[in-house]
Every structure is written in structure tokens, then in C-alpha cells.
Amino acid sequence: MIALSQKQRRVFSxxxxxxxxxxxxxxxxxxxxxxxxxxxxxxxEAFATPPSLFFSPTxxxxxxxxxxxxxxxxxxxxxVISMGATLLGMLLAVxxxxxxxxxxxxxxxxxxxxxxxxxxxxxxxVLVPIYLLFKESGLLDTRTxxxxxxxxxxxxxxxxxxxxxxxxxxxxILEACRMDGATLGQxxxxxxxxxxxxxxxxxxxxxxxxxxxxxxxxxxLTAANAAPLTALIASYSSPEGLFWAKLSAVxxxxxxxxxxxxxxxxxxxxxxxxxxxxK
Amino acid sequence: xTIQSCDLNASVVPMPVxxxxxxxxxxxxxxxxxRWLVSPSVLVLLLWMIVPLSMTIYFSVLQYSLLYPGEHPxxxxxxxxxxxxxxxxxxxMSNTLILVxxxxxxxxxxxxxxxxxxxxxxxxxxxVRVMLISxxxxxxxxxxxxxxxxxxxxxSGVFAWLAQVMGMEPVDWFAQYPLSAIILIVAWQWLxxxxxxxxxxxxxxxxxxxxxxxxxxxxxxxxxxxITLPHLARPIAVVVMIETIFLLSVFAxxxxxxxxxxxxxxxxxxxxxxxxxxxxxxxxxxxxxxLIAVVLANIVAFFLVRLxxxxxxxxx
Numbered sequence: 001m002i003a004l005s006q007k008q009r010r011v012f013s014x015x016x017x018x019x020x021x022x023x024x025x026x027x028x029x030x031x032x033x034x035x036x037x038x039x040x041x042x043x044x045e046a047f048a049t050p051p052s053l054f055f056s057p058t059x060x061x062x063x064x065x066x067x068x069x070x071x072x073x074x075x076x077x078x079x080v081i082s083m084g085a086t087l088l089g090m091l092l093a094v095x096x097x098x099x100x101x102x103x104x105x106x107x108x109x110x111x112x113x114x115x116x117x118x119x120x121x122x123x124x125x126v127l128v129p130i131y132l133l134f135k136e137s138g139l140l141d142t143r144t145x146x147x148x149x150x151x152x153x154x155x156x157x158x159x160x161x162x163x164x165x166x167x168x169x170x171x172x173i174l175e176a177c178r179m180d181g182a183t184l185g186q187x188x189x190x191x192x193x194x195x196x197x198x199x200x201x202x203x204x205x206x207x208x209x210x211x212x213x214x215x216x217x218x219x220x221l222t223a224a225n226a227a228p229l230t231a232l233i234a235s236y237s238s239p240e241g242l243f244w245a246k247l248s249a250v251x252x253x254x255x256x257x258x259x260x261x262x263x264x265x266x267x268x269x270x271x272x273x274x275x276x277x278x279k
Numbered sequence: 280x281t282i283q284s285c286d287l288n289a290s291v292v293p294m295p296v297x298x299x300x301x302x303x304x305x306x307x308x309x310x311x312x313x314r315w316l317v318s319p320s321v322l323v324l325l326l327w328m329i330v331p332l333s334m335t336i337y338f339s340v341l342q343y344s345l346l347y348p349g350e351h352p353x354x355x356x357x358x359x360x361x362x363x364x365x366x367x368x369x370x371x372m373s374n375t376l377i378l379v380x381x382x383x384x385x386x387x388x389x390x391x392x393x394x395x396x397x398x399x400x401x402x403x404x405x406x407v408r409v410m411l412i413s414x415x416x417x418x419x420x421x422x423x424x425x426x427x428x429x430x431x432x433x434x435s436g437v438f439a440w441l442a443q444v445m446g447m448e449p450v451d452w453f454a455q456y457p458l459s460a461i462i463l464i465v466a467w468q469w470l471x472x473x474x475x476x477x478x479x480x481x482x483x484x485x486x487x488x489x490x491x492x493x494x495x496x497x498x499x500x501x502x503x504x505x506i507t508l509p510h511l512a513r514p515i516a517v518v519v520m521i522e523t524i525f526l527l528s529v530f531a532x533x534x535x536x537x538x539x540x541x542x543x544x545x546x547x548x549x550x551x552x553x554x555x556x557x558x559x560x561x562x563x564x565x566x567x568x569x570l571i572a573v574v575l576a577n578i579v580a581f582f583l584v585r586l587x588x589x590x591x592x593x594x595x
């Protein structure tokens with residue numbers, strides 16, 4: 001038995017820790033990595049056993065995906081719906097969060113908690129009436145319909161996040177503005193918004209991520225006209241056969257922008273996703 | 280400079296009482312404005328909650344099928360009776376509970392282990408962190424199909440190849456263990472959420488306390504058991520409750536992979552209600568089921584709101 005000095009032992013445990021952490025990260029990241037790799041294979045290589053690791057990458061899947069006009073149609077729906085719902089959500093959430101953070105009343109806390117509780121309503125509980133209401137009012141399979149739904153389901157999270165950012169701004173600064181005779185509009189646009197740019201940006205990102213990936217209402221309320229990318233990819237579930245490379249290419253395209261947004265905003269996500277209960 | 284001019288004004292005004300009055304009236308005016316700013320959000324959320332939910336309650340006591348237009352007679356609690364005694368319900372209920380329980384167990388245990396593992400600095404920690412949380416940003420339909428086709432396929436999937444390499448019989452996941460396959464996919468999607476929250480919580484762990492325990496000769500396990508785990512108790516509770524809310528309504532993963540089958544083997548409550556409503560067009564029964572799902576979620580939400588409310592009052 002070789003006795004190790006303390007220093008040697010520390011080096012070994014550091015190496016073991018690094019190796020363990022990297023292996024775990026590799027295993028968890030592997031499905032995404034594999035999807036991206038498969039998207040650059042031919043359909044034959046994608047289906048091969050043993051899986052081909054060394055292959056000459058091809059862009060033909062991407063060309064084919066872009067060549068089919070319907071991909072752009074779905075992608076455009078995703079963009080319009082996510083941006084529309086985020087914009088509408090911000091328009092509602094910023095004033096509400098402002099009022100709650102700077103003019104706190106007895107009811108503010110319970111209002112906030114009540115808003116959160118609407119988020120906990122399971123969507124299937126209201127699926128039938130929403131479906132029927134949408135059918136009656138012609139909102140079924142429209143982008144407007146999905147924008148409305150997404151705004152409503154994300155509004156509590158947005159109000160909550162912006163509220164916690166506004167709370168961090170010292171009230172004295174706003175008092176000083178008011179003393180100087182700044183109007184409410186000036187106070188918000190010239191002082192408040194510039195001071196919370198980062199917070200508001202991460203709220204926007206989180207909302208975009210949640211809208212882009214939403215897959216209950218988009219699958220149930222849309223068909224050909226307003227279906228976003230989540231629905232396009234779900235349509236790949238039925239046929240079996242040599243289409244994995246194309247599926248991977250579509251999936252990679254659909255996930256890449258959001259993955260990057262997620263990497264940028266990962267630190268702020270905790271605040272929004274845990275409703276401030278974890279710091 | 281502007282603040283100085285303010286002070287000057289105040290000293291010029293001889294009666295501080297009237298000044299206070301006008302300040303108070305300005306304040307109450309601001310309060311009014313504030314109420315106007317909150318009301319749109321409150322109003323739309325109120326409508327969002329009350330209108331569809333009362334419609335669900337109303338439909339749930341009617342005999343209402345989209346296949347038979349015309350009258351929708353009142354049938355009392357019949358829909359509930361049918362829904363609760365249907366074989367789909369007991370299957371859906373137990374699948375829901377198994378799915379929620381298994382995913383919670385996997386994500387919490389692995390989440391704690393991984394966040395402890397990556398808490399001490401090592402080369403490339405930033406990249407490792409990004410890799411670990413990535414699955415959270417993949418849309419559910421994509422992760423379901425990538426897992427089903429590229430990984431779990433019994434012939435050409437990566438898992439089948441790994442099994443072959445190790446000399447084992449490849450598993451046909453969706454035929455042999457469909458519910459386990461769904462659990463694996465959903466757990467993969469939610470593990471990053473647990474890691475993200477627990478990792479953040481680990482950063483506020485008192486390092487001096489750990490050092491002191493080490494000096495006293497405490498081993499790694501003892502430190503984990505008596506310092507780390509108690510510190511993580513609250514974030515774990517938050518993870519459990521927030522995940523439960525979302526896991527109760529897992530839908531897209533089932534929709535894209537198994538369609539609830541074979542039989543009822545992967546049908547959870549959310550999928551069962553969807554199939555009643557949009558595949559069998561039975562509005563009354565689906566509404567009754569929907570309300571049962573709402574009640575279930577409310578039980579969890581009750582505790583969650585209390586937990587969050589507590590942290591809200593602690594903070595301010």
C-alpha cells in the first residue's frame with residue numbers, strides 16, 4: 001500500500017471530481033449532442049448500427065427542411081406568437097409590477113400570491129371551455145388565440161419577476177424625481193426602465209423561452225394555419241422510417257435559438273422559475 | 280442640483296402643514312394611479328380563472344357530447360360517477376402518481392448529488408453548468424421524439440447499440456416498459472430545473488461552518504448529512520412542489536410518443552381528459568375529469584403558495 005501525501009491526495013480528488021463532473025455533464029447533454037450530429041448525417045447513416053461516429057457531414061437535411069416552404073410557415077408562427085405574447089405580457093406586467101412594488105398596500109401580497117395561484121391551474125381543467133369558446137369566436141387555429149393564451153399563462157411569472165427587480169430599486173431615487181416634478185410617464189421611462197434593463201431583458205427572455213416551447217395549448221388549439229414549431233415536430237411522430245436525419249435537422253433549428261437564450265439568461269431564470277422562493 | 284432647488288422651495292414655503300397636505304393628496308392620487316396600473320392584469324387573470332372554470336363546472340353536470348347536437352340535459356353527478364368508475368380513471372390516476380413520484384425522486388436525488396458535485400470549482404465548470412441545464416430549453420415534443428427515435432429505438436437506437444456492446448439483449452422501451460420510457464424522458468427534461476435551483480441554493484451555504492466541521496474531523500458524509508442537506512431542505516421543497524404542479528399535467532411527451540398506449544399503460548389524467556374531450560367529444564365527462572384534476576393540483580398549490588408567501592414576508 002502506497003501512502004499518499006496530503007497534497008497528492010488533494011490532486012487526485014480534484015482530478016476525480018473534474019472527471020466525474022464532466023462525465024455527468026456529457027451524459028446529460030448527450031441527447032442534444034446526438035441530435036445535432038444526426039442532423040448532419042445522411043438518412044442511411046442516421047439509421048446505421050453501430051451508430052456511425054465518423055461521417056462526412058452533409059447539409060442536405062437542412063437544405064431540404066428550408067426547401068419545404070412549410071418549415072418557414074411554422075417557424076414564422078412561433079416567432080410571431082412568442083413575440084406577440086411577450087410584448088402583450090410586458091405591457092400588462094410592467095405597470096402592474098410598478099404599482100405593486102412602489103405603492104404597496106395591504107392587499108399587494110395577497111394579490112401577488114393569487115396571481116401565482118392562477119398559474120397552478122392545470123390546463124386540462126379549462127381545456128374544454130377554452131376549446132369551445134375559441135371555436136365559437138373563430139379564434140381556433142389563429143395566432144391571436146395562442147398569443148392571448150400564452151400571455152395569460154405567463155403573466156403571473158412576468159409580474160413576479162419584474163416586481164422583484166423593481167423592489168431592489170431604492171425608493172428615494174423615485175421620490176427625488178417626483179420632487180423635481182417629473183410626471184409618472186417620465187419617472188417610468190427615464191429612470192425606472194433604464195435602471196432595470198437587465199431584469200426586464202431576462203423577463204423577456206424567459207417569456208420567449210416559455211412561449212416557444214409551450215406544447216399543450218399549441219397542440220390542442222392549432223391545426224394547419226397557426227401551428228408553431230412544437231406542432232410541426234409533433235407531426236413527425238406518426239411515420240416510421242428513414243426520416244431521422246431530417247427530424248434532427250428540424251429539431252436542431254427549432255431548439256437552437258432558445259437554447260442560446262437559455263444559456264444567456266440562466267442566472268436570472270431561478271428568480272422567475274422559483275417565484276423568488278430560492279435565492 | 281435639482282434636489283437642491285427642491286430644498287430651497289421647501290424652506291421658502293412658510294407653512295409646513297399645507298405642504299404636508301398637498302404631499303398627502305399627491306400620494307393618494309398616486310395610489311389611485313397605482314390601482315389603475317394593477318387592474319388590467321388582475322382583470323384578465325380573473326377572467327381567465329373564472330370564466331372557463333365556471334364553464335367547466337357547468338358542463339360537468341350536463342350530458343353534453345359534440346357528436347349529438349341539440350339539448351344538453353342536466354344529469355347531476357353522473358359524469359363524475361362515470362369518470363371515477365371508468366377503468367381509464369384508475370389507470371390514469373395511478374400512472375399520474377407513478378410518473379410524478381418517479382420523476383420527483385430521480386430529479387431530486389440526482390439534482391442534489393450533481394449540485395454538490397459541481398459546487399467546488401474545477402476546470403470548465405462554466406461549460407459543465409451550461410451543458411447540465413440545457414435539456415430544460417428543449418421543447419417537449421423534440422425531446423420526446425429524439426429520445427424515442429434516436430436513443431430508445433430497439434434496433435438503431437444508441438441504447439440498443441450500448442446493450443449489444445455490453446452483451447445484453449436490447450430493450451424495446453416503448454413496447455416493454457412504456458411508462459418507464461416516459462418517466463426517463465420527463466426526468467431528463469426536469470433534472471436541469473432541480474440542478475438550477477439547488478445549485479443556486481448551494482452558493483449560499485455557509486462555507487465557514489463547513490470548514491469548522493472539517494477541522495472538528497467531520498467526514499464528507501457527515502457534513503453532507505448534517506450541514507448541506509438541512510440547508511437544501513427548503514429549496515428541495517420548492518423544487519418538489521413546482522415540479523409537481525407541472526408534472527401533474529405532462530401531456531406533449533405522451534401525445535408524441537405513445538398516444539397513451541398500449542392500452543391505458545401510459546395514459547395519465549391530463550391525457551385521459553384530452554382524449555375524452557377532443558378524441559371522444561364527450562364534453563360533460565371531460566369537464567368532470569378536468570375538475571378532478573383542478574382539485575388535485577389545488578392540494579399541491581395550497582402548500583406551495585404558503586411556502587412562497589412565507590418567503591415573501593421574510594424578505595420584506
